[in-house]
Amino acid sequence: MAEDEITEDRLQALVALFYSRVREDELLGPVFNDAIQDWPEHLDRLQAFWSSVMLTSGRYKGRPLPVHIKHGDRIGPASFERWLALWREATDELLPPGAAAAMQEKAARIAESLTLGIAVAAGRFTLPA
Secondary structure (H helix, E strand, C coil), X not given: CHHHHCCHHHHHHHHHHHHHHHHHCCCCHHHHHHHCCCHHHHHHHHHHHHHHHHHCCCCCCCCHHHHHHHCHHHCCHHHHHHHXXXXXXXXXXXXXXXXXXXXXXXXXXXXXXXXXXHHHHCCCCCCCC
């Protein structure tokens, strides 16, 4: 099973590699670097997030949508497309194929959810009554 190939150690390496690339990215870097003051703490939080998502560890206790809404004027569909492209590269590089696919699928759903949440909060999309 692909999820069995996802471990805390692999998540730690993945988060470190991925966000090192995000920080250097022309589109994403400025947004992340302006928003995050303490990168080591943020990386710990992100590893806890992915641990909770993929390993059901319950380590993450935050709410990602409000944080992303706060920066919604700088985050759009192109941002999430780039985020997913970098995520695919990093997961393909560090994880066995099945684990990489599982992580990519989950990330795509998260990106879709955050994109929709930001659009709704900004009044660019309204949900049917």
